[in-house]
Amino acid sequence: MNKPKTALDIEKIRSDFPILNEAVNGKSLVYFDNAATTQKPSVVINALTDYYGHYNANIHRGLHALAEKATFAFENSRHSLQRFLNAALVEEIIFTYGTTDGINLVAQTFGRRFLGQGDEIIISTLEHHSNIVPWQMLCEERGCVLRVIPINEQGELRMDEYEKMLSERTKLVSVVHVSNSLGTINPVKTIIEKAHAVGAKVLIDGAQATSHMEVDVQALDCDFYVFSLHKLYGPTGLGVLYGKKAILDAMPPYRGGGEMIKEVTFEKTTYNDLPYKFEAGTPNIADVVAALTAVQYVDELGKTNMAAYENELLRYATEQLGDIDGLRIVGQAAEKISVVSFVLAGIHPQDIGTILDQQGIAIRTGHHCTQPLMNRLGLPSGTARASFAVYNTFAEIDKLVQGIRKVQKMML
Amino acid sequence: MMTINQIQDELIEDFELFDDWETKYEYIIDLGKKLKPLPKELKTDENIIKGCQSQVWLDAKMSDGLLHFDADSEAIIVKGLVSLLLKVLSDQTPEAVASAELYFIEKIGLSSHLAQTRSNGLASMVKQMKNYATAYRVLNSN
Numbered sequence: 001m002n003k004p005k006t007a008l009d010i011e012k013i014r015s016d017f018p019i020l021n022e023a024v025n026g027k028s029l030v031y032f033d034n035a036a037t038t039q040k041p042s043v044v045i046n047a048l049t050d051y052y053g054h055y056n057a058n059i060h061r062g063l064h065a066l067a068e069k070a071t072f073a074f075e076n077s078r079h080s081l082q083r084f085l086n087a088a089l090v091e092e093i094i095f096t097y098g099t100t101d102g103i104n105l106v107a108q109t110f111g112r113r114f115l116g117q118g119d120e121i122i123i124s125t126l127e128h129h130s131n132i133v134p135w136q137m138l139c140e141e142r143g144c145v146l147r148v149i150p151i152n153e154q155g156e157l158r159m160d161e162y163e164k165m166l167s168e169r170t171k172l173v174s175v176v177h178v179s180n181s182l183g184t185i186n187p188v189k190t191i192i193e194k195a196h197a198v199g200a201k202v203l204i205d206g207a208q209a210t211s212h213m214e215v216d217v218q219a220l221d222c223d224f225y226v227f228s229l230h231k232l233y234g235p236t237g238l239g240v241l242y243g244k245k246a247i248l249d250a251m252p253p254y255r256g257g258g259e260m261i262k263e264v265t266f267e268k269t270t271y272n273d274l275p276y277k278f279e280a281g282t283p284n285i286a287d288v289v290a291a292l293t294a295v296q297y298v299d300e301l302g303k304t305n306m307a308a309y310e311n312e313l314l315r316y317a318t319e320q321l322g323d324i325d326g327l328r329i330v331g332q333a334a335e336k337i338s339v340v341s342f343v344l345a346g347i348h349p350q351d352i353g354t355i356l357d358q359q360g361i362a363i364r365t366g367h368h369c370t371q372p373l374m375n376r377l378g379l380p381s382g383t384a385r386a387s388f389a390v391y392n393t394f395a396e397i398d399k400l401v402q403g404i405r406k407v408q409k410m411m412l
Numbered sequence: 413m414m415t416i417n418q419i420q421d422e423l424i425e426d427f428e429l430f431d432d433w434e435t436k437y438e439y440i441i442d443l444g445k446k447l448k449p450l451p452k453e454l455k456t457d458e459n460i461i462k463g464c465q466s467q468v469w470l471d472a473k474m475s476d477g478l479l480h481f482d483a484d485s486e487a488i489i490v491k492g493l494v495s496l497l498l499k500v501l502s503d504q505t506p507e508a509v510a511s512a513e514l515y516f517i518e519k520i521g522l523s524s525h526l527a528q529t530r531s532n533g534l535a536s537m538v539k540q541m542k543n544y545a546t547a548y549r550v551l552n553s554n
Contacts, residue, residue: 348487350465358433366465410438411488
């Protein structure tokens with residue numbers, strides 16, 4: 001009998017997620033699309049209804065009791081995210097709509113203010129489109145140059161090539177902490193050190209990292225760190241941009257409107273202080289408030305426990321899937337989170353996804369918004385990707401293995 | 413010649429014989445495997461319908477007043493569904509294709525495959541088939 005070793009009570013955790021009781025195509029749901037979005041525990045769902053049911057109000061300027069309660073909850077959540085990332089200052093936590101929004105904010109403010117003709121931005125082959133396109137748009141507008149760190153056959157960054165790319169022309173390095181397609185954990189601390197040595201700033205795309213590992217922005221010494229709450233058991237439509245205060249202060253505002261101003265006349269407007277300077281308009285109050293419970297939930301389980309258990313899932317899945325004839329795991333980095341990307345000989349990834357879906361198993365197929373990476377790997381149709389979260393089990397991985405065997409039986 | 417609706421009704425009847433998802437999908441996979449691949453020279457950029465996950469190629473021509481379609485896909489299940497769409501819409505008059513109402517897909521329980529989220533180019537393929545029909549109808553009437 002295969003049983004993972006873990007300090008966590010997985011059955012108890014599963015009971016925290018009501019959606020795991022859903023039936024899909026008449027089968028009990030096996031949810032392995034966690035890299036796209038994680039499911040939400042009841043505490044998060046309840047926090048949303050509690051906010052709308054009991055203290056919905058616009059924040060910061062209302063004098064009445066509800067506004068005060070909502071403002072307190074909103075700012076309390078900001079404090080919890082400060083602790084979550086170990087940011088030095090609470091005003092370094094900017095709420096965004098998500099990871100993509102955070103990267104665009106930096107490109108449109110930091111980028112447009114500080115980057116010009118011939119300046120270089122370094123990204124990597126592993127990037128999601130959201131960490132490629134905003135920089136391409138900036139390069140087109142400002143005449144800067146985009147450079148791309150190559151990968152080796154295991155799906156790891158070629159650090160030797162990265163070092164060769166760095167020069168006094170490098171103004172920004174923007175790389176993904178963990179690859180969404182392959183699960184590779186990048187050596188971001190080294191990347192940051194080397195970039196700083198040539199005077200470049202560094203943005204880390206942490207979309208896939210925050211639910212799987214401790215992130216300490218002061219220890220990393222990154223200049224920007226972006227992530228989304230919906231991949232961290234929290235609500236959709238909410239992200240965090242961490243930035244060092246001195247840099248955020250030097251950046252012009254992003255969107256104009258309410259909340260981000262100090263004083264407005266038709267002649268001149270003065271802007272509000274951090275973090276409000278970057279939070280124009282009524283923010284996503286309900287989701288910010290609920291994010292606090294997501295962070296608390298993860299803190300209570302403990303990232304170390306979660307990572308240890310997820311590594312067990314990864315090890316078991318790698319071993320079990322590896323036994324299937326014709327299956328090739330794509331991305332074999334030494335350091336990986338619980339993501340297994342694979343291809344089956346003679347079968348299109350979309351067909352794999354369709355037949356697994358009929359069996360109640362949700363995975364992701366295609367290019368995973370990393371088309372350049374898939375082309376580099378010679379897989380223009382992409383891969384099938386199973387990504388695991390803390391509520392997944394060995395028994396579910398067994399179902400995936402049986403499911404894949406059925407795909408092969410039906411398709412070949 | 414059977415009308416579009418007669419073909420649809422026949423397909424609905426055929427699919428009623430399948431009592432589980434496996435036999436249904438095995439049939440679609442089989443259709444996909446049996447559909448003649450589109451010759452390379454017709455797999456042009458002009459004929460491609462890009463889906464997010466898989467692409468479909470569609471070629472159209474008129475012969476003897478009927479609109480003939482050939483199509484292909486790189487994913488077998490999509491190709492099987494392409495084959496069903498060809499059965500229903502190919503070798504009909506442009507008028508019939510342009511005004512066709514495709515109810516069989518829902519009746520045989522495959523409507524999710526034509527939904528936006530499937531990103532397989534099938535929904536765009538149906539739209540494109542109708543565009544061809546409309547264009548040829550205009551050409552014919554001139």
